Amino acid sequence: MRDALTVDIKGIKCDNASCDYNDESVKVEDYYTWLNKPCPKCGDNLLTEADYKGVQALIAFTSKLNGYVMKNMIPLNQEERVAATLGMNGSGEVEFKSIEIVKEETPD
Numbered sequence: 001m002r003d004a005l006t007v008d009i010k011g012i013k014c015d016n017a018s019c020d021y022n023d024e025s026v027k028v029e030d031y032y033t034w035l036n037k038p039c040p041k042c043g044d045n046l047l048t049e050a051d052y053k054g055v056q057a058l059i060a061f062t063s064k065l066n067g068y069v070m071k072n073m074i075p076l077n078q079e080e081r082v083a084a085t086l087g088m089n090g091s092g093e094v095e096f097k098s099i100e101i102v103k104e105e106t107p108d
Helices: 028-034 049-072
Strands: 010-013 022-027 080-088 094-103
Touching: 010 028, 022 028, 028 049, 049 080
Parallel strands: none
Antiparallel strands: 010 022, 080 094
């Protein structure tokens, strides 16, 4: 049975509206090394404690939800999934930028 919810968290960007620093190569497992570090372009904080805790809570929620689904054997539609793009701004708040239902591609 596949997971009911998966997260693909990656990259780090500066929250300063006048700065365009963005590094998509940063893995979520390495976020702790970016905690309270200055942006290499403008010096603003790249990852606040609030956003870091928010990411950790999202990962924990995903794990708990998947455990519940597995324990209760809730059937899942294997052809569709929900894809959401989220944003954070340093406050710890999570903003849904887009949410859509997409068809899973099946191997030929």
